[in-house]
Amino acid sequence: MPRRHHPAPHASIWRLAPVQWETTVSYLQRLARRHHLNTAELLHGLGIHPPLLHPECTKPYGPYTSIELYLNAPSRGLIAAFVGIPDQHLAHALPEWNRYRDKPDPQSPRARLRLASAYAVTGCPRCTLARTGQPHPVPQYLPDTHLICRRHRTWMLGHHTLADTRLPVEHADLSxxxxxxxxxxxxxxxxxxxxxxxxxxxxxxxxxxxxxxxxxxxxxxxxxxxxxxxxxxxxxxxxxxxxxxxxxxxxxxxxxxxxxxxxxxxxxxxxxxxxxxxxxxxxxxxxxxxxxxxxxxxxxxxxxxxxxxxRHPYPRSQSPYRxxxxxxxxxxxxxxGYQPPRPRTTAGSKHAPPTNNQ
Structure with missing residues (x-):
């Protein structure tokens, strides 16, 4: 079967650099948002067959800290050509960039949306704003030494759930x-x-x-x-x-x-x-x-x-260690051991609702 040739897309006029240790899906989301698209539209425009998307991926905004987008070699080449950044530079900044298990001599661009193999947290909001110029959160595979932002006195907690409900708290104040x-x-x-x-x-x-x-x-x-x-x-x-x-x-x-x-x-x-x-x-x-x-x-x-x-086989700067x-x-x-507060009882109830300020 003759080898398929995938022409490189026209380079974008915006050179969007990744944030160190950023998730791949977050970087592509920021890239899509920069071009007024969602992630699926961006992949389709680059000739990458969109994977079966998680329902959360259809939202134009919002952090992804539990799912990740894995790209094969042709897909990575198309994206690198589009953003004008060498593939090896993207691999250095994005820990999961080249984790797709390619078959020998892949011919068609493919992407897979799966649960992340590592645990990502949302980075420091103030550092993210200074780095990207946008208030949108950036999930990162931060090593244990970077869970604390000493400049802004913040601890990155990550996503937590309580009684199957996600809490809107992802950072702790260390002031x-x-x-x-x-x-x-x-x-x-x-x-x-x-x-x-x-x-x-x-x-x-x-x-x-x-x-x-x-x-x-x-x-x-x-x-x-x-x-x-x-x-x-x-x-x-x-x-x-x-x-x-x-x-x-x-x-x-x-x-x-x-x-x-x-x-x-x-x-x-x-x-x-x-x-x-x-x-x-x-x-x-x-x-x-x-x-x-x-x-x-x-x-x-x-x-x-x-x-x-x-000795740990990977340098800390390239493979975040948690x-x-x-x-x-x-x-x-x-x-x-933490129980959610019980629903408030009616005025005639004999039992007062418990408090969480203890």
Whole structure:
């Protein structure tokens, strides 16, 4: 069968550059909006067969943080020629740009709309406005070191649902939590100094702090108070689940540093039900005596610390690396222990509606 030739489209008069770590579908949406089209019309005009579209994709505006558009080699070539940006430059900025599994010698431009293989969040609104000149949100596959915008004191939370209803909250205000911003500076230095050992220590620390947070002991006062400051004293229980990574972030970074330089003197055999010197050291570090309880740690925890991981195969600048040991999909807050408020009762009811400001 003779090879088909697809003529390159006329280059656009607008050179629209992608935002670093932007989702492919977001970039194409911005490109279509720049030409007063929707995504399907843009693909059709470039000679790319539009895929079966998710209902949300028919909207001319709106962020996409759960679905992604994957393009084969001919499609990527057509888009690169249209925007006037080399394909390798687009691949450097868009993490999912060349993830389409091409068959040998593809001949027709194709696109597939699927659930994203990575977890994207909506970038800092003020940074996005300065970068693109438009108020529309830009979803990005941000690495864990870029979830915080220190300039605007914002934490990118991502999409969350509560009782199958999506919450219109995707960012947390850190202006009242300087300890989180300070922990972020320590986080950056920690990664530079420790290298691959930092990734392993962070994964262990995040697992531990999230497990302790979910347990919600009555003697824990620091994390609930931090949730109230993030939420400006409003709906503290909601923010305690919504911003769970931010709530425990200072303790996570402090614990990860400790685990990365774990003293060899603490490598003594663990005995079930008995306090280990490692548990005592962590309880002292985080100023939480309850953490001496062996039941709060996984089995053979000291052996997990001793494990030396290999170097991550992809550079952080090209392949965003996220530590997310639990569910990488949009969080269902009811699974984290937060219940939606009950519908208000009538005036004659004996039961008053519960409040979320506790």
């Amino acid at each position: 009242r939590t300087p300890e989180i911003l300070a922990a972020h500076r320590i986080h950056i230095r920690f990664l530079r100094r420790q290298g691959p050992a930092a990734d392993h220590a962070l994964a262990l620390a995040m697992n531990l702090t999230e497990t302790w947070r979910r347990a919600g002991p009555a003697e824990e006062h620091i994390w609930p108070a931090r949730a109230r400051r993030i939420g400006n004293n409003k709906r503290a229980r909601l923010w305690y689940a919504l911003a769970r990574e931010a709530i425990t972030y200072p303790e996570t970074i402090a614990l990860a540093q400790f685990l990365a330089r774990h003293p060899r003197t603490l490598h003594v055999p663990e005995r079930p039900g008995r306090t280990h010197p490692l548990h005592t050291a962590i309880a002292t570090l985080l100023d939480r005596p309850r953490l001496e309880n062996p039941a709060l740690y996984p089995d053979q925890f000291s052996n997990r610390i001793s494990y030396t991981p290999g 530590h997310n040991p639990f569910n990488p999909s949009p969080t269902e807050l009811t699974k984290l």
